[in-house]
Amino acid sequence: MERDELAGWLRLAMTPGVGPTAARRLLAAFGLPRQVFEQSIDALASVGSAAQVQALCREPPGWAQQVETTWAWLQAGDPAAPRRLLTLADAGYPPSLLQTEDPPLLLYLQGLPLVQWPRAIAVVGSRNPTPQGAINARLFARSFAQAGLAVVSGLALGVDGAAHEGALEGAPAGALATIAVVGTGLDRVYPRRHLDLAHRIAGRGLLVSEYPLGTRPLRENFPRRNRIIAALGEGTLVVEAALQSGSLITARLAAEQGREVFAIPGSIHSPQARGCHELLRQGAKLVETAQDVLEELAPQPPAPPASAPEPAAEPGREPLLLRAMGFDPVGLDALIARTGTGAADLQAQLLELELAGQVARLPGGLFQRVERS
Incomplete structure (x- = not known):
């Protein structure tokens, strides 16, 4: 230009x-x-x-x-992660976004060069997920990247960050792993704790913004950028979400654009699961594994996994306490009643499992079992 x-x-x-x-x-x-x-x-x-x-x-x-x-910003880009400004008149403008009702006039890009926009899936969810929700986001995103789908998200804390991390873990060398659609100018990173993550995305994926350089993290910009996240993915997976959340806005926009919406169910006691349950009532597809999503989108050809999956644990081999916990948040009194174990012994077992990464300690004196990657 x-x-x-x-x-x-x-x-x-x-x-x-x-x-x-x-x-x-x-x-x-x-x-x-x-x-x-x-x-x-x-x-x-x-x-x-x-x-x-x-x-x-x-x-x-x-x-x-x-x-x-x-x-000056365009001229100062790294050749390995060039900076570009796409306009509505550019042949490289994403076709899926061009077909929406309100495509941005300009798109600022920083990251891998593009021959064409990759097949992708959006992964969104709570900024304050449960430990299991964060793990699910990372593992699902890793599987999507291994299968050849780029993962689109918003660089926010919580599910977004976990999804970007999972995609970076799973993508083959040289493939565009993940796309971060941000609500600021590309000369800023928000939140600041994702500065290193943003640099890694620029090296192995793509940072995208419709906002001019210097744009601060204004509250109204983040819901608006969700239409871009929805448009760049062939479907949108909501991992965890409250009833009033930006993730549900993204899911609604995806449905309005004729794209698939997927939701992971959760505990009936978890506020972070209520948004997903509402989406399921509205017709979103219930998914329990990444393969459920991949079968719907049928990416071709699937890339071989980076490593062989670990064999599932034999049902009888896991600790009694884990079986008694189930997967919902649970308090100490309930675990005492379920196991018949004294409070002191139970606390010691919980600490051991927590250090092993098999149990997470939640606010309010609750504990939750988590699946390890």
Whole structure:
């Protein structure tokens, strides 16, 4: 992209009152942004409102500085993880996103070069998952990556981060492992504790944003970016979610775009499971294993797994305490009643299992069994 072309696209994107829908009408009527700004007031008025025409005739606040900042950012990219700016007019714009009702005018990218957008699945869920929920997100994502699907998520804490990590673990060398769609400019990382994760994604996957450089983590941006997450995946898997959550927004958008929605069921006592249960009531597909999802999407050809799966434990070999726990959160009194073991001995066993990674300690004096990877 030449500098003048970049300036035209940024000016159109930054013009107050001219959103993506109005911008698409202008582009359809007059061509590229440079041609839009060459039009007379009367010509512009035939397409836009009076307020939009007035805004188009003035340079947007901060536009010249944004051109400088973006141009410098593009030139400073690492050749191994190049920085790009895709416009609606680019042949490389993701086709699945182009077919949505509100595709972004611009997409900022940083990461592996693309010949074409990969087959992918979105994995989303709670920012505060249960220990088992985080493990499920990582293991499902790892299996998807091993099968040749890129994993799309939002770089948030909790399920998103676990999904990105799992995809990085499972993807074959050289494959695009995961796509992180963020709610800030790509010159920022939010949350900051995912800075290292973002760098690793840029090296083996792709960071994507519709927001200009310098955009801070504004609350309203995160629900909006969910439409991109939904569009880039052939389906959306919700691992854990509360009833009021961004994950359910992503699932709804995926369904509206004609894509599959999958949900993992959980304990009836867990608030993080209620969103998934609501999705199941609405017709989402219940899944218990990654293979359930893969069979629906039927990726071809599947990549061989990075390592052979561990054999399942024999039912009679696991500790009595684990069998008594089940998979729902449970308190110490209930475990005493189920096992007939004294509190001191039970606490010692729980600590041993916790150190072995087989039990997680939850708030409120509860314990939960977790599956190890």
